[in-house]
Amino acid sequence: MLALFLALGSFGAGLLGALTGLGGGLVVVPMMTLLFHIDLRYAIGASLVSVIATSSGAAAAYVREGFTNVRVGIFLEVATTVGALSGAALAGFIPTSALAVLFGLVLLYTAYRSLRAPEEHPTDLPSDPLALRLRLNSTYPTAAGIRAYSVQGVKKGFALMFVAGVLSALLGIGSGIVKVLAMDHTMKLPFKVSTTTSNFMIGVTAAASAGVYLHRGYIEPALAFPVMLGVLAGALLGARILAGAKTLWLRRIFTTVVVVLALEMLYKGLRGGL
Amino acid sequence: MTAPGKQPPGTAVRDRRDEQIELVIGRLLQWGVLAAAIVVVIGGLLLLAQYGHLPANFRQFNGEDAALRSVGGIIRAARSGDSRAIVQLGLVLLIATPAARVALTLGAFIIQRDRLYMLTTTIVVALLLYGLIWGRA
Numbered sequence: 001m002l003a004l005f006l007a008l009g010s011f012g013a014g015l016l017g018a019l020t021g022l023g024g025g026l027v028v029v030p031m032m033t034l035l036f037h038i039d040l041r042y043a044i045g046a047s048l049v050s051v052i053a054t055s056s057g058a059a060a061a062y063v064r065e066g067f068t069n070v071r072v073g074i075f076l077e078v079a080t081t082v083g084a085l086s087g088a089a090l091a092g093f094i095p096t097s098a099l100a101v102l103f104g105l106v107l108l109y110t111a112y113r114s115l116r117a118p119e120e121h122p123t124d125l126p127s128d129p130l131a132l133r134l135r136l137n138s139t140y141p142t143a144a145g146i147r148a149y150s151v152q153g154v155k156k157g158f159a160l161m162f163v164a165g166v167l168s169a170l171l172g173i174g175s176g177i178v179k180v181l182a183m184d185h186t187m188k189l190p191f192k193v194s195t196t197t198s199n200f201m202i203g204v205t206a207a208a209s210a211g212v213y214l215h216r217g218y219i220e221p222a223l224a225f226p227v228m229l230g231v232l233a234g235a236l237l238g239a240r241i242l243a244g245a246k247t248l249w250l251r252r253i254f255t256t257v258v259v260v261l262a263l264e265m266l267y268k269g270l271r272g273g274l
Numbered sequence: 275m276t277a278p279g280k281q282p283p284g285t286a287v288r289d290r291r292d293e294q295i296e297l298v299i300g301r302l303l304q305w306g307v308l309a310a311a312i313v314v315v316i317g318g319l320l321l322l323a324q325y326g327h328l329p330a331n332f333r334q335f336n337g338e339d340a341a342l343r344s345v346g347g348i349i350r351a352a353r354s355g356d357s358r359a360i361v362q363l364g365l366v367l368l369i370a371t372p373a374a375r376v377a378l379t380l381g382a383f384i385i386q387r388d389r390l391y392m393l394t395t396t397i398v399v400a401l402l403l404y405g406l407i408w409g410r411a
Contacts, residue, residue, distance in 0.1 A: 002330060003322060039335040049365055056371050057307045070296065070379060074394050077376070081401040088405070134390070203372040204398065208405045210369045214362075215344060215409025217337030221361035222330060225318035228365070232311060 006036065007226035014054060014234025019241070020254045021195070022114055023202075024231045025051040025173045029103065030261040034268070038223065040096045044172030045218030048210040050231035051174045055203035057232060058239060067196040069138050069189065072151065076161045076182075077204050083165020084208035091170055092216075100269030103171050107262035110177045111255045123149035123190050130154040140193050149190055157187040169209035174202040295382040299375055306371035310364045317352075317360030324357050345407060366406075373402040 017024030032043035127150035136151040160182035164175040183194035341347040351359030380395040
């Protein structure tokens with residue numbers, strides 16, 4: 001019975017995550033711990049596995065659109081994988097109540113960002129000299145044809161990606177929101193390039209810490225199998241119906257869910273009940 | 275706005291070959307996820323049949339059986355038909371999929387003779403394998 005309910009809940013998380021672009025991994029861990037009273041470590045293991053599945057499953061569709069900047073992705077993956085391995089090393093020493101509080105804060109921040117429209121910024125500023133040396137500047141397709149863009153703030157973006165990797169490992173999430181923040185806000189990549197390159201990186205980041213957690217016994221097959229299959233099915237369906245869906249009210253509903261889960265995680269964490 | 279062909283210096287031009295390579299890699303990734311999902315479904319159904327009636331308690335963290343914590347142990351147990359190990363094998367396939375993607379990207383950079391990114395990509399692959407095979411962080 002537990003498997004069935006977990007699969008259904010994960011399906012909903014994957015579906016809403018895909019429709020809103022916020023990702024399903026964000027609500028899987030709160031769902032498993034708050035609703036099903038599963039230990040945080042098992043929840044993190046199952047969630048990371050589902051994050052890898054959705055990120056890799058969607059990759060081909062994104063590549064076809066021609067937005068992913070592979071060099072930016074690979075370069076920043078050095079930061080996210082080192083961050084993820086560091087986070088996995090730290091995880092054993094951080095009490096679960098502190099992790100719950102951190103989770104609550106990340107959820108609140110995500111809700112806040114999701115209600116703000118992506119900011120428009122010029123993409124043809126003079127390039128960061130480091131971006132020239134690393135050949136990060138590229139082109140992307142627009143309605144008006146192929147456009148070139150240059151990359152800013154390489155060092156700061158790299159540092160933010162390390163943080164994204166740490167958070168991904170500690171909380172079992174894709175931390176796509178931090179990745180997009182680093183690429184869109186700091187490195188000034190076009191928004192579409194940021195989101196698709198972020199998706200390209202999420203699976204790699206999650207795989208780094210999932211490997212470590214497998215050895216620590218966080219990945220429990222009885223829990224990971226319904227969660228992975230549920231999230232994957234939900235995300236694939238979500239990607240199919242995305243084109244015709246009215247996403248604004250869905251976004252509001254999902255954001256409300258995220259805020260409620262955030263407050264619950266904060267409460268449980270501060271009371272030490274998780 | 276910059277017209278194609280007059281791009282600022284240092285701009286990596288996306289040519290059709292780049293896109294072809296990426297497309298092939300993207301497809302392979304989807305096959306990897308599909309293969310992993312099939313193994314997980316088979317193992318999961320067996321698991322429900324074998325252990326479905328047992329009450330399970332995951333409120334407390336006990337850690338996974340030692341045999342199901344390493345790639346070698348999982349393969350051995352899966353061969354003997356243990357359903358939990360078969361699920362775990364599917365999950366290992368899934369965790370290995372992003373590493374395979376990065377390794378294939380390395381191939382693309384070798385074809386392009388891009389030394390800087392051959393090195394960068396090798397570092398990422400090494401970090402991923404380190405986590406999955408040795409499991410230390």
